Amino acid sequence: MLGLARELTAEQRLEKNVVNCIKEPRYAALAAIISIGTKTVDDDLPTACTDGVNELYGRTWIETHSDPEIRFGIIHESKHKMYKHSRLLQPLWKLDAQCANMAADFVINLEIIDENPDGFCVMPEGCLLDEAHRGKDTTTVFWELYEQKQGEGEGDGDGEGQPSQSDGEGDGGMPQPWDDHDWKEGKFSSKEIRDADREIDRAIRQGSMTASKMGGKSALRNAGALLRPQINWREVLRQFIQNQFKGNDYSTYARPNRRYIGAGIYMPSGVSDQMGVLVNANDTSGSIGDSQISVIKTEVVELTKAIQPEELHVIYWDHDIQRHEVYQPEELDDLEHKTKPEGGGGTSPEVVPPYMKEKNINAQCAVVVTDGVIFGDWGDWDCPVLWVIIDNEGACPPHGEILHVRSSDLRGAF
Secondary structure, three states: OHHHHHHOOHHHHHHHHHHHHHHOHHHHHHHHHHHOOOEEEEOOOOOEEEOOOOEEEEHHHHHOOOHHHHHHHHHHHHHHHHOOHHHHOHHHHHHOHHHHHHHHHHHHHHHHHHHOOOOOOOOOOOOOOOHHHOOOOHHHHHHHHHHHHHHOOOOOOOOOOOOOOOOOEOHHHOEOOOOEEOOOOOOOOHHHHHHHHHHHHHHHHHHHHHHHHHOOOOOOOOHHHHOOOOOOHHHHHHHHHHHOOOOOOOOOOOOEOHHHHOOOOOOEOOOOOOEEEEEEEEEOOOOOOHHHHHHHHHHHHHHHHHHOEEEEEEEEEOOOEEEEEEEOHHHHHHHHHHOOOOOOOOOOHHHHHHHHHHOOOOEEEEEEEEOOOOOOOOOOOOOOEEEEEEOOOOOOOOOOEEEEEOHHHHHOOO
């Protein structure tokens, strides 16, 4: 059997095992995901890699491993795509790439092991596996690894860059992921990311229906949750604001802000310099509830307490600017009692940027909360914008970063 395998090229062996995975009943629900993107044999890659759409497999790795091990690699990369790790893990990846990569692999590998008691897929040597992480999600595993790394004195956890590829232990004695993760921002445009997400969602629906018709156990054990994936929305909000810092010194995460530890979010206990002006622009049109705005506003306030912006501008808008409040750092503690939302008309976010110009508000960034049901356009913004869009996954501003949030998640926030 091995002799026949050696007669095939690496490309042929990869193709053969991809087909075997697609045809395997236990992976009927994953078949459409497996089919997404290109699969290329690379002469220099040690093992395998995915950017969330396409996959690369090392030539030498394919040539020196058995078919069950190759199938394990194919399923492994397909699960990275299915869970949208390349996008949804970005906030954690920026904080510490090594821990984010490891967390994703620990969770995926346990799943594949459980799905293959008969050896259809066999885990290659060097993969991460730890029974201590069984039943946990990737975010939970990340924070456990991150705390362990901080406890070992591994610096501030700056995650820009890739961990080295190794079958053994890497920096600080921590084990390394089996595969590379090509998750850097900027590789795909916003439109390409949205198109990829839609394609993956279609593949999940198709796979779930196919598995159901076949009457077998589905590899997509919770397809509904996969179609609504969310990294903790507070973490995305925190990461966006943190990314706007220029020259500020995050000297240590060893003493995190206690306000956020319970939510699984690490903010530094102190920041040496202030950031610039932060704008929190809230949609107070008739279609959005005060309770939804209140939760987001509370989070922005708590973040600004840790970050200490030069000024916080809270703007309430509907079809026009209805109220504008300005707070200095020392006033943030009383904001929740002082602020008074006003509005109730239509939804026109384009009124905010010209108002900011008129009032000479030179914002370092803006967090805009809305339900995305607009009656004009999204506006022409001169600063980085995070759109927090509630209960409207179809809303897609043409610029800025987008965070879709469900009101059910907001109601359960406190």
